[in-house]
Amino acid sequence: MNIGLIGSGGREHALCQKIYESKITNNIICFPGNAGTAQLAKNVEVDILDFKKLLKLIRKFRIELVIVGPEEPLVRGLVDFLHKNRIKVFGPNKFASKLEGSKAFMKKLCKQNNIPTAGFKVCTSKKQVYDFLNKNKFPVVIKADGLAAGKGVTICENKKQVLNISEEIFKGKFKSSKKIVLEEFLEGEEVSYFLVVDKNNFKFFGTAQDHKRVKEKDRGPNTGGMGAYSPAPLINKELEKKIIEKIVKPTLRALKKGNNPYKGFLYVGLMIKNKEPYLIEYNVRMGDPECQVILPRLKTDIVKIIKSCVQDNLKNIKIKWKKEKCMTIVLCSKGYPGYYKKGKLLENIKKIKLRKSDIVYHAGTKIINNQIYSNGGRVLNITSLGKSFLKVRKNIIRVLKNLNWKYGFYRKDIGWRAID
Numbered sequence: 030m031n032i033g034l035i036g037s038g039g040r041e042h043a044l045c046q047k048i049y050e051s052k053i054t055n056n057i058i059c060f061p062g063n064a065g066t067a068q069l070a071k072n073v074e075v076d077i078l079d080f081k082k083l084l085k086l087i088r089k090f091r092i093e094l095v096i097v098g099p100e101e102p103l104v105r106g107l108v109d110f111l112h113k114n115r116i117k118v119f120g121p122n123k124f125a126s127k128l129e130g131s132k133a134f135m136k137k138l139c140k141q142n143n144i145p146t147a148g149f150k151v152c153t154s155k156k157q158v159y160d161f162l163n164k165n166k167f168p169v170v171i172k173a174d175g176l177a178a179g180k181g182v183t184i185c186e187n188k189k190q191v192l193n194i195s196e197e198i199f200k201g202k203f204k205s206s207k208k209i210v211l212e213e214f215l216e217g218e219e220v221s222y223f224l225v226v227d228k229n230n231f232k233f234f235g236t237a238q239d240h241k242r243v244k245e246k247d248r249g250p251n252t253g254g255m256g257a258y259s260p261a262p263l264i265n266k267e268l269e270k271k272i273i274e275k276i277v278k279p280t281l282r283a284l285k286k287g288n289n290p291y292k293g294f295l296y297v298g299l300m301i302k303n304k305e306p307y308l309i310e311y312n313v314r315m316g317d318p319e320c321q322v323i324l325p326r327l328k329t330d331i332v333k334i335i336k337s338c339v340q341d342n343l344k345n346i347k348i349k350w351k352k353e354k355c356m357t358i359v360l361c362s363k364g365y366p367g368y369y370k371k372g373k374l375l376e377n378i379k380k381i382k383l384r385k386s387d388i389v390y391h392a393g394t395k396i397i398n399n400q401i402y403s404n405g406g407r408v409l410n411i412t413s414l415g416k417s418f419l420k421v422r423k424n425i426i427r428v429l430k431n432l433n434w435k436y437g438f439y440r441k442d443i444g445w446r447a448i449d
Contacts (some may be wrong), residue, residue: 030054030055030093030094030332031055031056031057031058031090031091031092031093031094032048032054032056032058032092032093032094032095032096032332033057033058033059033060033086033087033090033092033094033095033096034048034057034058034059034060034062034066034070034081034095034096034098035059035077035095035096035098035099035102035107036059036060036062036077036097036098036099037059037061037062037066038063038064038098038317038392038393038405039317039318039320039321039357039359039390039391039407039409039410040098040099040314040315040316040317040318040320040321041059041062041063041066041098041388041390042063042065042066042098042321042323042390042392042410043307043320043321043325043326043410044069044093044096044098044101044315044320044331044389045059045062045065045066045069046055046069046324046388046390047324047327047331048096048328048331048332049069049070050331051330051331051332051333052330052331053194053330053332053336054332055369056070056071057069057070057071058070058071058073058086058090059071059072059073059269060073060075060077060083060086061073061074061075061077062119063391063392063393063394063395063404064391064394064395064396064401064402064404065389065390065391065394066391067396068074071090073086073090073398075193077099077101077102078101078102078105080107080110080111080215081103083107084110084111084114087111087116092116092119092160092192093117093337094117094119094332094335094339095111095116095117095118095119096118096119096120096335097118097119097120097293097314098314098315099314100126100130100176100312100313100314101127101176102132103120103121103123103129103293103313103314104126104127104129104130104176104313105123106122106123106126107120107317108120108121108122108123108126109122109123109345115341118339119293119335119338119339120291120292120293120294120313121291121292121295121313122289122292122295123365124284124287124289124317125284125289125290125291125292125313126281126313128284128291128295128311129310129311129312129313130176130177130205130312130313131174131175131206132172132173132174132175132210132310133151133174133208133210135212135308135310135311136149136151136210137151138280138283139308141283142279142280142282142283143279144275144276144279144280144308145275145276145305145306145307145308145310146307146308146309147170147213147214147215147300147307148165148212148213149210149211149212149213150207150208150210150211151174151209151210152195152208152209152210152211153207153208154199155192155196155198157196157201158191158192158195158209158211160190160197161162161211162211164331165213167170167185167186167187167214168184168185168186168214169184169185169191169211169212169213169214170182170183170184170185170211170213170214171183171185171191171194171195171198171200171209171210171211171212172210172211172212173202173203173205173206173208173209173247174205174206174208174209174210175203175204175205175206175208176203176205177203177205178253179241179251179252179253179254180366180377181198181203181234181449182251183251184214189389191211192356195209195211215300215302215307215309216264216302217300217301217302217303217307218238218300218301218446219238219239219298219299219300219301219309220235220236220237220238220261220263220264220299220301221238221239221261221296221297221298221316221319222236222261222264222269222272222296222297222299223235223236223237223294223295223296223297223315223316223319223323224277224282224294224295224297225293225294225295225335225348226291226292226293226294226295226339226343227292227338227339227340227341227342227343228285228290228292228336228341228342229341229343229344230343231277231281231295231343232334232346232348233348234294234323234348235257235259235260235319235323235326235327235350236259236260236261236264236317237259237260237261237319237322238257238259238261238263238444238446238447239254239255239256239257239259239316239318239319239322240254240255240256240257240440240442240443241254241255241429243255243361243365243366243440243443244440245281245440245442246442246445250366251366251408252346252361252365252366252406253317253366254317254318254359254380254407255315255317255358255359255361255439255440255443256318256356256357256358256359256439256440256443257316257318257321257322257356257357257443258322258354258355258356258357258418258421258443258444258445258447259319259322259323259326259354259355259356260326260354262446262447263301268301268303268304268306271305271306271374272297272299272306275306276297276299276306276308277295277297279318280311283399285291292338292339292341293313293314293338294314294315295311295312295313296311296312296313296314296315296316296319297311298310298312315445317392318357318359318407318410321357321388321390321410321412322355322356322357323355324398325351325355325388325412325414326350326351326353326355326414327348327349327350327351328349328350328351329346329347329348329349333346334346334348351414353386353414353415353416354414354415354416354417354418354421355371355412355413355414355421356412356413356418356421356425356443357390357410357411357412357413357425357443358410358411358422358425358426358429358439358440358443358446359392359407359408359409359410359439359440360407360408360409360410360411360429360432360434360437360438360439361406361407361408361438361439362393362403362405362406362407362408362436362437362439363436363437363438365407366406367408369406370403370436371393371402371403371404371405372395372402372403373399373402373403373434373436374400374401374402375394375401375402375403375408375409375432375434376434377400377431377432377434378409378432379401380431381428381431381432382431383428384413386413386414386415386424387411387412387413387424387425387428388412388413389409389410389411389412389428390409390410391408391409391410392405392407392408392409392410393405393406393408394408394409395406403436403437408434408437409432411425411428411429411432412425413425413428418447418448419448421444421445422443422444422448425443426439426441
């Protein structure tokens with residue numbers, strides 16, 4: 030089977046690796062891919078938001094199944110476009126993708142279906158912002174309504190901060206929307222719960238916890254994710270039952286009722302407070318870097334899972350997992366999530382000694398004259414499997430020290446909640 034994989038980050042390298050291991054796979058074409066996927070697949074440079082160009086390439090390479098990695102093509106309706114052109118594709122349609130594409134849509138769906146979430150107000154004017162602030166105490170969470178590449182959420186400690194950030198968003202800081210969602214701040218522990226969903230069923234697809242803040246001890250600005258670990262120790266059978274009954278089922282029912290059943294990976298972002306789950310966000314794809322710690326633990330053939338999902342036949346597949354724990358630490362370009370330089374040589378990457386349990390996933394990398402250079406803020410995901418999170422983390426830091434990349438930095442405390 031010829032498979033097309035859309036995206037260029039660490040998540041796509043992790044997906045590519047698993048697709049490559051499948052007995053069903055013949056060829057993999059990555060649009061556009063990175064230096065890591067180039068070792069497993071054919072990379073084709075293309076703007077993934079140019080659907081007509083993508084379609085031409087899908088036909089040229091005789092691709093039988095398309096797997097969409099990132100959120101933006103999904104939110105913009107790539108699945109609907111490919112369906113119209115009779116291409117088999119894995120991922121939710123444009124309407125269902127609003128779960129991630131619009132925070133306001135997701136919050137309203139919660140309200141209509143009694144799904145536990147933080148108190149909120151959708152605002153398009155300063156007056157509405159003042160109304161919310163008069164009724165709520167600080168801190169307050171401010172979110173850009175549309176996609177913002179992981180940079181649209183701020184926890185605000187005072188009125189001035191809220192007014193400044195809301196003003197920036199109203200003026201169009203993020204192209205995706207000029208609307209904001211203000212939320213009460215929920216105190217608790219964050220956790221990510223994943224599912225694979227077809228028209229009639231869903232199956233568990235792992236748990237993870239990630240670290241969004243750039244600095245150790247979870248300080249500094251939010252990033253796309255500095256590291257993650259799986260499984261999440263926080264989730265037990267009792268909590269899982271609450272997540273399914275109170276959050277997942279009502280959401281999937283509501284979408285199906287509206288004639289837009291969900292299909293694809295579903296990432297349920299949660300805050301756990303007093304043993305109760307609250308929905309923070311939905312993502313309509315695998316997380317990044319959560320995907321890089323969930324997929325190494327997967328025993329079942331991923332292409333079989335995806336094919337059965339596309340055919341609405343998930344109920345007949347059994348998904349099996351390895352018992353080991355997995356962690357990834359993200360190596361970032363200095364300056365990330367602010368200004369950083371691209372095009373820096375990763376001179377030791379071919380020399381580092383990896384154990385059987387270690388994987389280096391490429392995120393922001395590019396091959397130039399057979400050498401690997403940085404091409405993004407998050408450059409590599411150093412990933413490892415083992416019996417304990419402490420041992421796994423020590424091993425990853427050993428690899429990072431051997432890599433000794435002077436243009437980068439990383440957090441040394443990933444997994445602190447599970448280790449300390």
